[in-house]
Amino acid sequence: MKTQTLRCILIAGLGALACRNPKTALPNLVSLPDTLKFPLTGFQVLLDADTLEAWVSGPVQTYPLHAKKSAGSWFFTSDQKHGVVEGPAGLVFRSGKKQLAKPVWIANAATASGTSSVYFTPKTINLDSAQDVHRMEHLVDVWRNLLALDSGRTLYFDERLIELGTRAGTYRGVADRPLSSYYVHSGSCRDIPVRYRFNDTAGMAVISAGPLTDDWNNEQAGGTLVVFALRQKGKVWRYESRLLHAHASVAVPKEQALGAILQVSVHRTHSPLIELVQN
Amino acid sequence: MAVMLVLGGWLLYRLYVPIADREGLPEYVRLDRIAENHQPEMRWTHHSIFPPDSQSMVDFLRDYAALWAHLNHLRQTNDVQAGKAYYTENWFRQICRNPAPFQADNRRYDLSHAIGVENWSQDKLICTLSDTVKLRYEESGTQRNARALVWAVMLKQGDHWRLDAIRFGTEEPMP
Secondary structure, three states: OHHHHHHHHHHHHHHHHHHHHOOOOOOOOOOOOOOOEEEEOOOOEEOOOOOOEEEEEOOOOEEEEEEEEEEEEEEEEEOOOOOOOOOOOOOOOEEEEEEEEEEEEEOOOOOOOOEEEEEOOOOOOEOOOOOEEEEEEEOOOOOOEEEOOOOOOOOOEEEEEEEOOOEEEEEOEEEOOHHHHEEEEEOOOOOOOEEEEEEEOOOEEEEEEEEOOOOOEEEEEOOEEEEEEEOOEEEEEEEEEEEEEEEEEEEEEEHHHOOOOOEEEEOOEOOOEEEOOOO | OHHHHHHHHHHHHHHHOHHHHOOOOOOOOOOOOOOOOOOEEEEEEOOOOOOHHHHHHHHHHHHHHHHHHHHHHHHHHOOOOOOOEEHHHHHHHHHHHOOOOOOOEEEEEEEEEEEEEEEEOOOOOOEEEEEEEEEEEEEEEEEEEEEEEEEEEEEOOOOOOEEEEEEEEEEEOOO
């Protein structure tokens, strides 16, 4: 008798699902919402069955439900205490070998504000090579659901080319998120100003180069290698120094420097040839 | 006698445990039994500022198909471990919040994908996409087809493209 009753209920339910008329839908399933919101507060179903299993087949995972019979109706709860990946789902009831599935939408009870994910490529830009950067943005909630960027809920992604200024520095795509930073480095140096002086007391010549700047007056990065090459009597002496605050200098024995031809180089930028003479 | 037993055990181990299933091997040596034969029909176009190149898309589509094989498996079993090579850390953390293992006899298959690449980074590390996917559901002996809209964010991390975030849109019944 009970089997026959359950069969009737399931057939009636499936038939009602097929015609999709709310007034006749699942006469023995009452108060079933179209949307199940997680975490579930629980819902009640009138269903004539001795044993009942139920679960929600979400778009990504399945959430088993606890079924408890009380006064002729079934009450369902879930252990899922967190949010879910939202989307189309199936609410499935099973009693023995009989199964009934109802399409539902699962969503999160809490309104998620979402975190903006902003990506810049390249992350580090050298002004020699590019003066724009590719920016991509989307919005993700804590349950990894993409959120729409517009009110019409049709736009989930945004990308654009951002024109950079010519000022070297560290910039942020989102003000309070350091991970959204991108970096603009100075380009190659424009020219190399050189000065020198002889120190007769010490018997040395001090040669300095700087300030080294790019075409947009950004200082060259500290630590840039500066090469001082002295050519005299068929020999070449090579001295190296690192840039600090756009300046670099070396001290050279006077006998090597006096009358030598000097050229200062930073990578492929060279100063003019300078003959070192003592006034 | 003991030597014979040890040798016999070793031989059984070699015979019955295929090399690809042994634990402890690097991920790139292991065989992915869930994704290896999953080959849905896939078409793609792009709406991005920078177009992806064809070779990159071959790699991308291979991983995207494998991802869907694992998403279908995950939906059926709640087995979060199997597809972790295709999940970012954030996505993995999210699905681990539903720890209940489950074995539903409701299966889902993705039959075809029509992918629109929405954003593509020139360093080939970020891809966002929209996807019109044809799904087949098999539930208690019956089957139905549906067309679903999906938006996803994929990040290239390590050996694979990995799912970072997703949005499932509405489904429409299909013949």
